[in-house]
Amino acid sequence: MHLSNRAQGVSPSATLATGQRAQALQAQGIDVINLSVGQPDYTTPQAIKDAAVAAIQADRVNGYTATEGVLPLRQAIAANLATLHDIHVAPQQVVVTTGAKMALYALFQVLLNPGDAVLLPAPYWVSYSEQVKLAGGQPIEVAPTDSLKVTPAQLAAAVTPTTRAIVLNSPQNPSGTTYTRAELRAIGEFAVAHDLVIVADEIYGELLYDTDQVAPSMLGISAAIDDHTVLINGVSKTYAMTGWRIGYAVANPTITQALKTLLSHMTGNPAAVSQAAATAALTGSQASVAEMKAGFKHRRDVIYPQLAALPGFRLTKPAGAFYFFPDVTAAMARKHVTTTADFVDLILNEAHVATVTGEAFGLPGHIRLSYATDLATLQAAVDRLRAFMSD
Ligand SMILES: Cc1ncc(COP(=O)(O)O)c(C=O)c1O
Structure with a gap:
């Protein structure tokens, strides 16, 4: 099958790729927490x-x-x-x-x-x-x-x-x-x-x-x-x-x-x-926007200090959107991995938390974790990451 140079020159979306790997593990019965997605977990008002x-x-x-x-x-x-x-x-x-x-x-x-x-x-x-x-x-x-x-x-x-x-x-x-x-x-x-x-x-x-x-x-x-x-x-x-x-x-x-x-x-x-x-x-009424914003803010405020305290994670508090993007170069060194993609795979396979590699955003040495999910799930993900990093 002959495909255009244009089609062959394009990389698939890295955020979707991680999500798919997480789903493949889930299909094997593994309980994966997926923090790779970029969409609110709320339903449309x-x-x-x-x-x-x-x-x-x-x-x-x-x-x-x-x-x-x-x-x-x-x-x-x-x-x-x-x-x-x-x-x-x-x-x-x-x-x-x-x-x-x-x-x-x-x-x-x-x-x-x-x-x-x-x-x-x-x-x-x-x-x-x-x-x-x-x-x-x-x-x-x-x-x-x-x-x-x-x-x-x-x-x-x-x-x-x-x-x-x-x-x-x-x-x-x-x-x-x-x-x-x-x-x-x-x-x-x-x-x-x-x-x-x-x-x-x-x-x-x-x-x-x-x-x-x-x-x-x-x-x-x-x-x-x-x-x-x-x-x-x-x-x-x-x-x-x-x-x-x-x-x-x-x-x-x-x-x-x-x-x-x-x-x-x-x-x-x-x-x-x-x-x-x-x-x-x-x-219409913008009340739901204010409610969702308050929900995202609360999650950020609870999770940020815990994430920043993980060994080898360095990040400033995100002002907006719903992602954390820590610099994990020191964490990678502790785990003896050289590429961020390998680090993301290690987290997925060992801690069962799906994240996205910073390489996808032009900034290796970082990973992206979405906080557009409920607080209990986010807390479980941070607990897993803490256990993974203290191994
Ligand atoms: C920075 C940025 N721009 C644009 C979009 C596209 O949003 P949509 O096509 O859903 O309107 C996204 C979605 O993830 C985004 O993160």
């Missing part, structure tokens, strides 16, 4: 499910919709940006997609020519580099500082005449690191000066724990930065709606038009019933 059912029953979601999504949803997204960030965009600047993943995929397709470079400050989410490659582009990793935040000086050292874009994810998957508005401004001004597009992935923006505020946005800082920014967001993480597959991009008219044209041939439109559900999520 009842009011959102009810709105979806009502839309189905009223025959409002049988047909194709506009490629960019129905107007009420795009209006709801614009209104949400105004409420949360005092950012004012027109619904015409919003393109709704089949998950934020599709927004990012389509965006790299419209931005990149073969050989164009995209700066990826490490650690970065697994799909960015593969999506850039699928668009014929070149992912350029920018090594992290101790704070796991990239600086304009580092970007200046990495930028070349072929650089087209920077991906900035805040709060960040895998470490929860969150940029301040001043830091975003500095990076935004750098991007404007070099005429780069800023891909601002803010999908964890409402999951910021030591404040009742949301994380600062790259949009709304200055008109010039707005013009260079594509905001990526979605309902997956905030509303426990990963399976509904609704994300969106907010961009200038040139980019939104190109995205619409491309998506009209790729997906046609995101599922109409999911659009109805997402509209209800954004326009």
Whole structure:
């Protein structure tokens, strides 16, 4: 069977691969705790499910919709940006997609020519580099500082005449690191000066724990930065709606038009019933968002000190998202393993806890553990890791 170079050049998602290995052990009857997944364990709030059912029953979601999504949803997204960030965009600047993943995929397709470079400050989410490659582009990793935040000086050292874009994810998957508005401004001004597009992935923006505020946005800082920014967001993480597959991009008219044209041939439109559900999520009571946020925060606060106290684990408290990303180089040395992938395998096989290797995020020597699971399970996982590390 002949497969394209494109298909052969793409690596499978490492987070999904670990999950599959965990499932294989579970199928053998082994009790594995799976902390590799990146989705809330909460169920979609009842009011959102009810709105979806009502839309189905009223025959409002049988047909194709506009490629960019129905107007009420795009209006709801614009209104949400105004409420949360005092950012004012027109619904015409919003393109709704089949998950934020599709927004990012389509965006790299419209931005990149073969050989164009995209700066990826490490650690970065697994799909960015593969999506850039699928668009014929070149992912350029920018090594992290101790704070796991990239600086304009580092970007200046990495930028070349072929650089087209920077991906900035805040709060960040895998470490929860969150940029301040001043830091975003500095990076935004750098991007404007070099005429780069800023891909601002803010999908964890409402999951910021030591404040009742949301994380600062790259949009709304200055008109010039707005013009260079594509905001990526979605309902997956905030509303426990990963399976509904609704994300969106907010961009200038040139980019939104190109995205619409491309998506009209790729997906046609995101599922109409999911659009109805997402509209209800954004326009209804936000009490469930606050409840879920409080739940994630409590888990983080209980588990973080225990994880930080494990021999050979070093980490700062994640400000947002729902992952821990400890530096485990000293733990690896204690266990006499040299690659992080081997360390992850050892933890899986001996402690029966599934984690994800930092190599998948461009940062070996770290592992990612999700705390989007209930506290009793998290506690059992930490107890297993403690026993494993004291062997
Ligand atoms: C940083 C980041 N961006 C985007 C996504 C994609 O989310 P979705 O496609 O579910 O909207 C994820 C999901 O894990 C993520 O972690």
